[in-house]
Amino acid sequence: MPAKKADSGYAALRGHIPKDLYKRFRIHCLERDVDNSQGLEDLIREYFEFKDKQDNSDRPSEPQPTDSQPPTAEPAAAKGKRGRASKEAS
Numbered sequence: 001m002p003a004k005k006a007d008s009g010y011a012a013l014r015g016h017i018p019k020d021l022y023k024r025f026r027i028h029c030l031e032r033d034v035d036n037s038q039g040l041e042d043l044i045r046e047y048f049e050f051k052d053k054q055d056n057s058d059r060p061s062e063p064q065p066t067d068s069q070p071p072t073a074e075p076a077a078a079k080g081k082r083g084r085a086s087k088e089a090s
Contacts, residue, residue: 004037013040 004010017025029039 005012025036025039025043028043029036032039032042034042
């Protein structure tokens with residue numbers, strides 16, 4: 001397996017963080033027996049996977065009609081009145 005430094009599919013990332021955070025990161029890497037590069041890659045990947053799941057769960061899903069209760073159509077005028085009332089109440 002080629003080194004990440006020589007792999008064109010990888011980019012270098014560098015930054016400065018507080019020492020206490022760096023110590024926590026080093027402990028994280030040591031406990032998982034990975035180097036800093038792999039530890040950083042793992043944490044960033046985990047963060048974005050978590051973020052993607054969170055973003056997907058924040059989207060309201062359309063309620064699915066059940067067989068026992070057919071969907072009812074609400075007149076457009078009633079929808080408009082309810083929308084205005086709820087905006088005025090806030």
